[in-house]
């Protein structure tokens with residue numbers, strides 16, 4: 001289990017904040033990538049197994065599917081888990097630093113994504129038939145400025161939301177609105193995977209951190225996956 005370098009990132013909790021109270025445009029994309037996705041962590045390995053098995057078994061029969069990953073940050077693996085089933089993958093981000101990072105990354109991906117792809121594709125024919133996943137993703141991906149609170153309704157056939165609703169606000173009403181916003185953006189009965197950090201991340205503007213990682217799955221029911229994990233945020 002990978003554990004965040006808590007001493008470097010943990011900060012005292014701040015009073016409740018809303019999504020608009022944080023300047024997401026100073027999100028430190030490369031630091032977030034290096035800390036969380038520079039190498040494949042054990043908790044992501046667990047998550048990948050659940051999500052890739054799920055999409056492989058329930059991936060939409062309707063081709064071409066329109067896929068959404070909301071709040072992508074610097075994480076390409078949710079999009080990679082949807083790749084065999086998607087003709088377009090929309091990566092929606094509020095932070096312009098992350099949008100710029102994603103556009104650069106799609107053109108010139110860092111090596112660690114191959115560790116993720118090996119884990120995603122191993123033993124799953126829908127994935128192994130894609131030889132150049134990062135090139136395919138680059139050709140199908142569309143990085144967009146977007147807000148989880150104002151996504152279009154019923155616009156996507158499958159979707160992912162990883163570590164977003166619980167980390168972008170400490171307000172319960174906003175958390176619920178974010179989850180609802182994601183779900184409403186999908187057509188009825190669309191397959192989706194949503195991953196949440198538990199315990200809740202400790203976040204404040206400038207630098208954000210989640211408490212110590214706990215990486216085991218708690219539940220997996222229907223289309224909703226709830227997982228225990230942590231991410232270190234730097235904004």
Ligand SMILES: C[S@@+](CC[C@H](N)C(=O)[O-])C[C@H]1O[C@@H](n2cnc3c(N)ncnc32)[C@H](O)[C@@H]1O
Nearest residue numbers: 024071072073075094095147148162163167168
């Ligand atoms: C904890 S990060 C998760 C990033 C990525 N999904 C992952 O798996 O690591 C939360 C992300 O949500 C983005 N975000 C913040 N507010 C948002 C909003 N209102 N709509 C969409 N994304 C938002 C942030 O810029 C950040 O990239």
